[in-house]
Amino acid sequence: MKGKWHLGIIIFSISIITGIIFRTTPLTLAKNIILAVVDPATLELFAIIILVIFLSNLLREKGNLRNIVVSLESFIRNPRLSLIIPPAFLGLLPMPAGALFSAPMVEESSRNLRINTESKTFLNYWFRHIWEYCWPLYPALILTAAILNVSIRKIIIAQLPLTLAAIFAGLFFGTRKISFPQNLTNNRKPREVFKGLLSFIINIWPILAIIFLVLVFKIELILALLTITGIFLAVAKIKGKRIFLVIEESFSWEMLFLIASVMIFKRTIEMSPLLSGIPAFLEDLGASPLLFLFLIPFIIGLLTGITAAFVGMAFPLLLPLIYQSEPNLTYVMFAYAGGFAGILLSPVHLCLIVTKQYFKADFKKIYKMLLLPVAFVVLIALVIVFMSRLWG
Numbered sequence: 494m495k496g497k498w499h500l501g502i503i504i505f506s507i508s509i510i511t512g513i514i515f516r517t518t519p520l521t522l523a524k525n526i527i528l529a530v531v532d533p534a535t536l537e538l539f540a541i542i543i544l545v546i547f548l549s550n551l552l553r554e555k556g557n558l559r560n561i562v563v564s565l566e567s568f569i570r571n572p573r574l575s576l577i578i579p580p581a582f583l584g585l586l587p588m589p590a591g592a593l594f595s596a597p598m599v600e601e602s603s604r605n606l607r608i609n610t611e612s613k614t615f616l617n618y619w620f621r622h623i624w625e626y627c628w629p630l631y632p633a634l635i636l637t638a639a640i641l642n643v644s645i646r647k648i649i650i651a652q653l654p655l656t657l658a659a660i661f662a663g664l665f666f667g668t669r670k671i672s673f674p675q676n677l678t679n680n681r682k683p684r685e686v687f688k689g690l691l692s693f694i695i696n697i698w699p700i701l702a703i704i705f706l707v708l709v710f711k712i713e714l715i716l717a718l719l720t721i722t723g724i725f726l727a728v729a730k731i732k733g734k735r736i737f738l739v740i741e742e743s744f745s746w747e748m749l750f751l752i753a754s755v756m757i758f759k760r761t762i763e764m765s766p767l768l769s770g771i772p773a774f775l776e777d778l779g780a781s782p783l784l785f786l787f788l789i790p791f792i793i794g795l796l797t798g799i800t801a802a803f804v805g806m807a808f809p810l811l812l813p814l815i816y817q818s819e820p821n822l823t824y825v826m827f828a829y830a831g832g833f834a835g836i837l838l839s840p841v842h843l844c845l846i847v848t849k850q851y852f853k854a855d856f857k858k859i860y861k862m863l864l865l866p867v868a869f870v871v872l873i874a875l876v877i878v879f880m881s882r883l884w885g
Contacts, residue, residue, distance in 0.1 A: 567689025755805030794835025798842035803832035
């Protein structure tokens with residue numbers, strides 16, 4: 494982060510400036526900051542983010558992540574799928590520059606395929622991010638639910654079509670031109686396939702268990718994380734010294750400050766006249782609310798390359814458009830699609846930078862590959878919005 498402003502400082506500064514613009518007294522401003530930080534929703538958010546990072550680090554420490562990929566390769570018959578499985582499954586766990594972790598696996602899987610560096614870059618980058626629309630372990634999704642004060646389960650259901658659209662777009666635009674020798678198909682024996690499948694389930698069980706608890710039993714995410722992380726710690730038998738090192742790696746003051754800044758910004762916006770003035774402003778302007786729902790998150794995503802940034806900065810501003818008597822989750826989905834389109838196209842997105850660097854790919858050619866699938870996902874989001882209007 495040297496030479497760059499930390500995102501949390503930027504959002505916190507914008508909160509202070511917003512308060513000054515609307516003539517909030519220093520005492521009221523300080524009170525709003527304290528109330529935002531000690532709010533139960535903020536404290537729960539702190540705990541969830543730390544637990545998610547901690548569990549990700551534990552799984553990496555025990556070798557589960559690597560074992561997941563190896564086991565998948567034992568029963569995947571299509572060589573094209575062997576390229577996308579590593580980034581797709583590692584994408585289930587959020588981690589900084591996570592695309593770099595799967596890049597060597599994509600390189601290894603592509604050794605006998607006719608595929609250029611830009612295609613390898615695209616597949617690694619794209620499939621690393623297909624889950625961010627609906628996967629409950631991603632901080633931005635958790636943040637979205639917190640800002641809107643809705644169940645994360647509702648967000649997941651509303652945004653699942655975006656993940657399905659992203660998977661289709663990645664397969665259609667990214668794998669069609671990849672060719673391979675006919676003798677390259679997987680001819681492993683049924684016993685080897687079964688062994689690989691069993692290894693896969695054994696290594697991925699913590700992730701599956703959390704999703705099962707949240708979606709099926711409707712248990713709060715923080716309780717599911719605490720339960721499964723505790724069980725994993727008990728059975729993993731990681732030495733005490735290593736556990737403390739993993740805890741140290743998982744605890745980030747920068748991340749906590751970023752989350753606090755977002756919640757402070759949300760409260761500052763809520764306490765200002767800005768929210769009540771946005772609908773009137775849009776009406777005077779004559780522009781469609783959909784334009785603002787898309788553009789504001791898209792621009793922030795494009796400029797920052799950080800999902801939490803467009804969620805934390807754009808969604809509080811969009812609350813008047815999103816909320817009627819209750820949040821319009823179709824609008825939330827469309828705004829998220831716009832913001833994430835900006836993220837995927839951002840030249841400062843860390844995953845894009847490290848993947849491009851690893852494969853020594855050409856930026857211009859990568860962008861040519863990204864534009865159509867990104868546009869496809871946004872188009873699907875727009876179609877869903879219009880369909881929801883028709884069906885009322």
